[in-house]
Amino acid sequence: MSFKVLPKGALKTWVQRFQERGFRVVAPKAFNGSFVFDEIQNAEEMVVEYPTTVLPPKKYLLPQREELFRFNTRTMEMQPAIDAQPTIILGMHTCDLHATVLLDEVNNNGFVDQHYKARRDETYLISIECHTPCTPNSFCKCMGTLTTPEKFDVHLV
Secondary structure (H helix, E strand, O other): OOOOOOHHHHHHHHHHHHHHOOEEEEEEEEOOOEEEEEEOHHHOOOOOOOOOOOOOOOHHHHOOOOOOEEEEEEOOOEEEOOOOOOEEEEEOOOOHHHHHHHHHHHHOOOOOOHHHHHHHHOOEEEOOOOOOOOOOOOOOHHOOOOOOOOOOOOOEE
């Protein structure tokens, strides 16, 4: 593992470079008094310090609704409809990172969910360090998810 320093001011340029290379960048954003993971157009939309989000970022790996296959009635052929685009999930809390590790284990061992695998193979996880629990009622400390698991692409402290 190597350590690099990224000044906070460079985050905007970093996001722009990802987008220029064709990545969809997803990050926590303020929304109606809460916070949600959503696609951002620039780094100013991202909120770095936030409590838990309304929905976790897993919706980009395991959507609530997806097309599984396409069927051609003329040829009677079925084709898988795998929709995976290069994505960066930026600003994940360590608890969401732990949850993603569990999703990886469930969806990639034994029966492999090809749709999940395709999306996961195209997704990079950039997590942020949680120095304290998000709220007094957070269960991350008792569940052991306040610390970072080893499975991430980049971790910001």
